[in-house]
Amino acid sequence: MPTYLGLDAVAFRTGCAIPRGMTAYEPVIGLEVHAQMRSRTKLFCGCPTDYGAPPNEHTCPVCLGLPGALPVPNQKAIELAVQAGLALECEVASQSVFARKNYFYPDLPKGYQISQFELPLNGKGHLDIEVDGETKRIGITRIHVEEDAAKNIHGAGSSAVTLVDFNRGGTPLIEIVSDPDLCSSDEAEAYLRKLRDILMFIGVNDGNLEEGSFRCDANVSIRPVGQKELGTRTELKNINSFRFVKKAIEHEIARQEGVLQSGGEIVQETRTWSEGQGKTISMRGKEEAHDYRYFPDPDLPPVVVAEERIAELRAAMPELPVAKRLRWQADMGLTEYDAGVLSAHPAVATYFEEVATTLAARSGKSLEKVGKKAGNFVQAELLRHVTTSGLEASFPVAATSVAELLASVEDGTINGKIAKKVFADMVDTGKAPKLIIEEQGLSQVTDTGAIEDEVRRIIEANPSQVEQYRSGKESLIGYFVGQVMKATKGAANPKMVNETLRRLLDEQ
Ligand SMILES: [Zn+2]
Numbered sequence: 001m002p003t004y005l006g007l008d009a010v011a012f013r014t015g016c017a018i019p020r021g022m023t024a025y026e027p028v029i030g031l032e033v034h035a036q037m038r039s040r041t042k043l044f045c046g047c048p049t050d051y052g053a054p055p056n057e058h059t060c061p062v063c064l065g066l067p068g069a070l071p072v073p074n075q076k077a078i079e080l081a082v083q084a085g086l087a088l089e090c091e092v093a094s095q096s097v098f099a100r101k102n103y104f105y106p107d108l109p110k111g112y113q114i115s116q117f118e119l120p121l122n123g124k125g126h127l128d129i130e131v132d133g134e135t136k137r138i139g140i141t142r143i144h145v146e147e148d149a150a151k152n153i154h155g156a157g158s159s160a161v162t163l164v165d166f167n168r169g170g171t172p173l174i175e176i177v178s179d180p181d182l183c184s185s186d187e188a189e190a191y192l193r194k195l196r197d198i199l200m201f202i203g204v205n206d207g208n209l210e211e212g213s214f215r216c217d218a219n220v221s222i223r224p225v226g227q228k229e230l231g232t233r234t235e236l237k238n239i240n241s242f243r244f245v246k247k248a249i250e251h252e253i254a255r256q257e258g259v260l261q262s263g264g265e266i267v268q269e270t271r272t273w274s275e276g277q278g279k280t281i282s283m284r285g286k287e288e289a290h291d292y293r294y295f296p297d298p299d300l301p302p303v304v305v306a307e308e309r310i311a312e313l314r315a316a317m318p319e320l321p322v323a324k325r326l327r328w329q330a331d332m333g334l335t336e337y338d339a340g341v342l343s344a345h346p347a348v349a350t351y352f353e354e355v356a357t358t359l360a361a362r363s364g365k366s367l368e369k370v371g372k373k374a375g376n377f378v379q380a381e382l383l384r385h386v387t388t389s390g391l392e393a394s395f396p397v398a399a400t401s402v403a404e405l406l407a408s409v410e411d412g413t414i415n416g417k418i419a420k421k422v423f424a425d426m427v428d429t430g431k432a433p434k435l436i437i438e439e440q441g442l443s444q445v446t447d448t449g450a451i452e453d454e455v456r457r458i459i460e461a462n463p464s465q466v467e468q469y470r471s472g473k474e475s476l477i478g479y480f481v482g483q484v485m486k487a488t489k490g491a492a493n494p495k496m497v498n499e500t501l502r503r504l505l506d507e508q
Pocket residue numbers: 042045046047058059060061062063064170
């Protein structure tokens with residue numbers, strides 16, 4: 001069966017390279033990511049999931065866990081979770097079961113969280129990451145669906161009380177559990193970035209780490225090189241920035257190594273990253289670990305997803321970044337790096353593609369001819385004016401206007417240098433490129449007579465350079481071109497200037 005990405009022919013790196021300075025131990029890392037799904041309503045009730053509402057505005061008897069309230073599963077959320085599974089090449093279960101995960105905490109009014117345990121929605125899958133120019137396949141253990149807990153606000157104001165905001169309670173999440181296939185903080189970071197990109201591109205998650213819609217726990221252990229059994233692991237909880245994950249894992253590997261080297265033992269425990277102290281600190285030990293007493297939720301029937309529906313959901317998914325990159329490299333001759341930059345954000349990818357295809361249509365040239373030029377311009381001139389927030393991006397000018405500008409380079413109206421100036425004016429004034437070119441008289445001089453007059457004038461004005469050129473110093477051609485361009489305020493067609501100069505300088 002063809003895979004979603006169609007990438008089975010990639011050569012994969014296996015195993016772990018031993019990090020520099022570490023000879024005795026190798027790290028083993030597994031990641032658990034909680035990603036909020038982009039559903040308008042909660043997982044088991046109709047309350048909205050919008051972020052930033054006043055506390056406890058978005059609540060009802062179901063998500064407040066009031067007695068007698070019954071959950072009704074949100075079909076859209078479950079379908080988004082299926083699409084996440086498909087994007088990570090998971091086996092999607094035709095039947096999965098919601099289970100109660102029992103524990104008591106103020107942010108969980110029912111006394112249990114509805115999650116999935118024995119029969120998750122998505123089984124084994126994988127995610128391929130690039131590290132040091134090589135591709136490594138990281139196994140996905142499972143992706144299950146669950147509701148988020150509410151939010152405790154400790155010591156609000158200067159009070160000693162804890163307040164609870166139930167707005168977040170019941171928000172649909174997927175938990176993506178990786179196999180312990182990662183061996184370094186760099187690999188963990190690459191995995192998280194790639195995972196976020198994919199979930200954003202398929203519209204499952206908004207990738208907003210600051211608002212907590214993409215959160216990561218890391219299980220970290222080390223073992224003597226060559227040993228098969230895993231060492232005792234610690235769990236790093238609630239880290240919501242890629243940078244902190246990287247630092248926390250690095251610190252935790254070094255800490256464990258220090259403990260073992262001094263003859264100590266690693267204690268199984270939950271730790272968190274303290275940015276203030278620059279280290280991981282213990283939250284709770286194993287003796288405080290929960291026994292969740294999972295059992296199937298009697299209020300909810302099994303989730304059945306028909307084969308035909310899975311096929312429909314697969315067909316409805318947008319193209320993933322990796323597929324875009326390969327297509328752009330093949331169709332437009334973009335370099336891997338450029339394709340990577342342009343596909344890093346879904347809105348930027350769409351924008352670039354619109355510039356390239358519109359430019360091809362307007363100039364009557366193939367994508368192969370103009371795609372790379374569009375890519376270079378977007379990267380060099382446009383991206384610094386773009387700001388992104390989650391899935392949103394704001395662009396200074398429309399993609400079609402950039403295409404129109406570049407088309408006027410293609411048809412010889414202006415040259416590339418002038419295009420940059422026109423673009424800066426487009427950003428400042430919002431005017432169309434054609435209007436700016438007209439108003440400022442920037443049209444390229446392609447009149448052979450006018451260029452020849454200018455060239456003759458420059459030759460006459462520079463007799464000593466002419467003599468040097470004619471006695472063999474051909475590199476001076478650049479000087480002459482520069483003089484003509486300066487005299488025409490950059491508006492002359494450089495190719496014609498070059499040709500005319502050589503013709504007139506060589507003819508005597
Ligand atoms: Zn509700």
